[in-house]
Amino acid sequence: DLEKIKNTGNGQDKQLRSDGQEMGGAWPGQAFSLQVQEVLFHEKSQYQDVLVFKSETYGNVLVLDGIIQCTERDEFSYQEMLAHLPLFAHKDPKKVLIIGGGDGGILREVLKHKAVEKVTMCEIDQMVIDVSKKFLPHMSHGFSDPKLDLYVGDGFEFLKNHKNEFDVIITDSSDPVGPAESLFGESYYELLRDALNDTGILSSQGESFWLHLPLLQHLIAFNRRLFSKVQYASSPVSTYPSGSMGYLICGKQDHDLSVPARILDSAALKEMKLRYYNSEIHRAAFVLPQFVKEAFE
Numbered sequence: 001d002l003e004k005i006k007n008t009g010n011g012q013d014k015q016l017r018s019d020g021q022e023m024g025g026a027w028p029g030q031a032f033s034l035q036v037q038e039v040l041f042h043e044k045s046q047y048q049d050v051l052v053f054k055s056e057t058y059g060n061v062l063v064l065d066g067i068i069q070c071t072e073r074d075e076f077s078y079q080e081m082l083a084h085l086p087l088f089a090h091k092d093p094k095k096v097l098i099i100g101g102g103d104g105g106i107l108r109e110v111l112k113h114k115a116v117e118k119v120t121m122c123e124i125d126q127m128v129i130d131v132s133k134k135f136l137p138h139m140s141h142g143f144s145d146p147k148l149d150l151y152v153g154d155g156f157e158f159l160k161n162h163k164n165e166f167d168v169i170i171t172d173s174s175d176p177v178g179p180a181e182s183l184f185g186e187s188y189y190e191l192l193r194d195a196l197n198d199t200g201i202l203s204s205q206g207e208s209f210w211l212h213l214p215l216l217q218h219l220i221a222f223n224r225r226l227f228s229k230v231q232y233a234s235s236p237v238s239t240y241p242s243g244s245m246g247y248l249i250c251g252k253q254d255h256d257l258s259v260p261a262r263i264l265d266s267a268a269l270k271e272m273k274l275r276y277y278n279s280e281i282h283r284a285a286f287v288l289p290q291f292v293k294e295a296f297e
């Protein structure tokens with residue numbers, strides 16, 4: 001069950017040491033280091049430990065509960081893939097919901113879609129929004145956009161009051177220990193399914209197939225009961241544990257989500273300022289190594 005999987009996949013003893021080394025039960029026996037130039041912010045919010053530091057070579061880094069959430073140097077791989085895989089798999093996304101996403105990176109990407117008329121976002125922690133506005137301006141400029149409706153609260157609770165409403169829902173959550181725990185269970189995905197309209201597509205932060213295979217098998221198994229299409233993609237992100245990040249993409253219709261519904265030419269790529277996502281990478285990201293394919297069968 002989820003409790004057991006979490007304990008093998010994500011430990012409680014995680015920490016980012018003052019020398020910038022990320023250690024923890026989530027990835028036993030391995031560690032990742034970034035050289036710290038200066039700690040810019042460090043406080044405990046109501047929900048988690050919030051740290052921002054200036055690194056030697058990766059720009060400013062946001063760390064929650066000892067786990068790196070994003071660095072200015074490589075965040076675009078994660079933000080572009082988590083946002084554009086569902087948005088380009090959809091023919092005409094008008095209403096988009098983001099759960100989590102307090103750093104603003106996913107919001108920035110969603111707002112690049114001209115079809116999008118309204119973005120709703122529910123982030124639990126005001127402190128994450130505030131530090132991102134201050135220390136991650138390149139990610140957080142979308143917070144002033146008039147298309148945004150921002151709610152500060154628990155995404156799980158928020159969904160209970162929204163039915164048959166959104167074209168795309170993106171869950172940009174932290175790991176399933178701490179405030180994001182409720183965002184990894186079957187009941188959360190039932191709420192997501194019900195909040196999507198009939199042609200709706202979701203994407204969720206999908207951890208890493210190197211480190212969290214049992215958790216992913218569990219997520220994929222129950223989602224196959226809830227959605228017509230359940231697919232998994234990945235991309236390299238150098239500062240995530242194991243250097244790879246996954247994206248769980250589910251659709252209410254039986255359409256292959258690895259095929260973009262809209263193809264980008266080079267002018268559109270430039271206009272949208274895309275640095276990682278393109279139409280070829282959309283398809284390629286769903287091609288999985290054999291051991292992962294077998295695990296998900």
Ligand code: SAM
Nearest residue numbers: 069100101102103124125154155173174179180
């Ligand atoms: N890309 C990141 C990663 O996994 O490394 C995650 C990005 S970070 C913006 C995730 C956000 O989810 C945090 O700001 C956190 O406060 C928020 N969050 C966690 N639990 C939540 C919940 N139950 N409802 C809404 N937001 C939540």
